Amino acid sequence: MIRFDAVSKNYPNGTTAVDALSLELAEGGLTVLVGPSGCGKTTTLRMVNRMVEPSAGTVSLRGQDIREVAAPELRRGIGYVIQHAGLFPHRTILDNVATVPLLLGWGKKKARSRAAELLELVGLPATMAKRYPYQLSGGQQQRVGVARALGADPPVLLMDEPFSAVDPIVRGELQAEFLRLQKELHKTIVFVTHDIDEAIKLGDHIAVFRTGGKLAQFDTPERLLAHPADDFVADFVGQDRGIRRLSFVQASGLPLREGPVLPVTAPVADARSLGEPWVLAVDAARRPLGWAATADLPPGGTLADATLAPLGHTFALVGDSARAALDAALLSPSRLAVGVDADGAVAGVADAYELSAAIAGASARAGASAGTAASADASAPAEPAAPIDTTKSAAPAAPAELADPAAPATSAGTSEAPDAAEGPDLGKAPEAGRPPGAAETSEGRLVKSDADGETSADDSAGPESDGTLDSADGVAGTDGPGDAGGAGSTGGDGR
Numbered sequence: 001m002i003r004f005d006a007v008s009k010n011y012p013n014g015t016t017a018v019d020a021l022s023l024e025l026a027e028g029g030l031t032v033l034v035g036p037s038g039c040g041k042t043t044t045l046r047m048v049n050r051m052v053e054p055s056a057g058t059v060s061l062r063g064q065d066i067r068e069v070a071a072p073e074l075r076r077g078i079g080y081v082i083q084h085a086g087l088f089p090h091r092t093i094l095d096n097v098a099t100v101p102l103l104l105g106w107g108k109k110k111a112r113s114r115a116a117e118l119l120e121l122v123g124l125p126a127t128m129a130k131r132y133p134y135q136l137s138g139g140q141q142q143r144v145g146v147a148r149a150l151g152a153d154p155p156v157l158l159m160d161e162p163f164s165a166v167d168p169i170v171r172g173e174l175q176a177e178f179l180r181l182q183k184e185l186h187k188t189i190v191f192v193t194h195d196i197d198e199a200i201k202l203g204d205h206i207a208v209f210r211t212g213g214k215l216a217q218f219d220t221p222e223r224l225l226a227h228p229a230d231d232f233v234a235d236f237v238g239q240d241r242g243i244r245r246l247s248f249v250q251a252s253g254l255p256l257r258e259g260p261v262l263p264v265t266a267p268v269a270d271a272r273s274l275g276e277p278w279v280l281a282v283d284a285a286r287r288p289l290g291w292a293a294t295a296d297l298p299p300g301g302t303l304a305d306a307t308l309a310p311l312g313h314t315f316a317l318v319g320d321s322a323r324a325a326l327d328a329a330l331l332s333p334s335r336l337a338v339g340v341d342a343d344g345a346v347a348g349v350a351d352a353y354e355l356s357a358a359i360a361g362a363s364a365r366a367g368a369s370a371g372t373a374a375s376a377d378a379s380a381p382a383e384p385a386a387p388i389d390t391t392k393s394a395a396p397a398a399p400a401e402l403a404d405p406a407a408p409a410t411s412a413g414t415s416e417a418p419d420a421a422e423g424p425d426l427g428k429a430p431e432a433g434r435p436p437g438a439a440e441t442s443e444g445r446l447v448k449s450d451a452d453g454e455t456s457a458d459d460s461a462g463p464e465s466d467g468t469l470d471s472a473d474g475v476a477g478t479d480g481p482g483d484a485g486g487a488g489s490t491g492g493d494g495r
């Protein structure tokens with residue numbers, strides 16, 4: 001869909017912002033460009049909509065060299081979202097979102113009705129439509145920024161650190177919401193961030209850049225964590241990459257065993273006869289109630305008479321990852337993680353050792369699954385790939401609610417806007433002991449659980465100069481934010 005062929009960007013001051021970049025981004029996929037500050041991420045992003053022109057090489061979109069397309073036309077198919085949203089301060093939220101449809105001559109009524117749909121799509125209540133940007137929180141403004149970029153249903157979205165300016169909790173909410181949206185919309189997204197956690201959470205593929213504008217690795221998040229190409233990538237990904245890999249392994253494939261589980265109505269003597277240090281008491285529906293320490297059991301009666309230690313937390317076989325399972329083991333007083341089924345009934349238990357062995361098997365399968373990775377690691381096992389959740393990279397047609405047969409295939413591109421703008425294998429493992437072969441028996445399926453540039457001559461064809469925005473409401477050229485990275489600066493070199 002988007003292809004970089006030996007693309008470099010050199011500035012007259014001798015800076016090589018991007019160095020011989022070759023990369024192919026899949027249609028309908030979310031590719032994250034990540035790396036330390038100044039490594040060329042934004043420059044790479046901006047070469048996609050011709051806000052920055054390459055010094056060498058070719059950028060193509062659906063097979064066409066983008067130099068063959070006039071920048072304004074190109075940008076109509078490319079939405080652009082920046083940090084701080086870059087909204088027009090004196091326009092209502094509705095009118096901010098209606099910007100691009102208005103630019104495209106949809107007419108006020110249709111443009112506003114489209115804007116209202118988009119606000120709903122990004123999870124903002126209709127009551128916000130008449131407010132002004134300053135009356136919204138940072139997170140809400142960022143949602144508006146996304147809604148605006150989606151204005152005319154562009155196939156491509158460029159997002160430059162869009163969630164970096166909000167606090168971690170709101171950022172987490174925005175990321176989750178954005179993933180939900182992408183599952184629905186299947187846009188081809190290029191997303192810049194310096195935050196590797198965000199990259200891993202959001203990306204179908206991740207391009208890690210190193211200083212000097214060099215691509216260090218292009219891979220799936222799983223592969224990046226399992227097989228960093230070199231020390232730089234390993235360092236950048238962080239020391240807890242082993243733990244983070246577990247987010248990609250479904251709990252449903254983990255080998256659980258029956259474990260010391262008894263109904264709370266069972267006699268204390270039965271619990272003692274199991275010969276285990278801890279016994280899990282369950283209700284009539286096998287829902288876990290708590291752990292009883294065998295050493296502290298009362299002399300007689302039932303488990304109901306025992307003091308139960310809290311569970312910590314359980315993990316769901318469907319929906320949770322191996323990371324949640326391992327965490328459950330670490331927090332459990334018995335050191336046993338309790339897996340529950342969809343009804344919350346205990347399906348089995350496993351300790352951290354058993355989990356990690358199973359996880360190792362799943363990760364090996366993950367290592368064999370990097371068919372599209374540019375930097376596929378030769379050390380990757382040659383096993384068949386474990387199924388990976390590809391829901392985010394499928395590319396069906398745009399949803400009906402965004403389709404407008406009467407509208408051109410255009411974009412809410414803020415570059416045109418002034419501001420840039422399973423059941424488990426229960427009982428397979430021995431009751432006691434930690435099977436070294438657990439990795440081989442694991443089903444371990446992979447999942448993904450749990451926002452200055454130089455401008456081209458055509459940059460002058462941005463909203464300030466192509467006259468279209470002015471003709472929409474006459475205010476465009478002057479109210480962009482002072483963000484040199486925003487579309488407000490598409491008409492000039494922000495650096």
Ligand code: ADP
Binds near residue numbers: 015043494
């Ligand atoms: P990132 O987005 O990874 O932080 P950028 O793509 O913004 O990095 O910048 C890459 C390098 O190019 C940096 O060293 C930056 O200073 C330099 N650079 C960017 N724009 C210009 C410019 N217009 N003139 C000179 N150097 C620039």
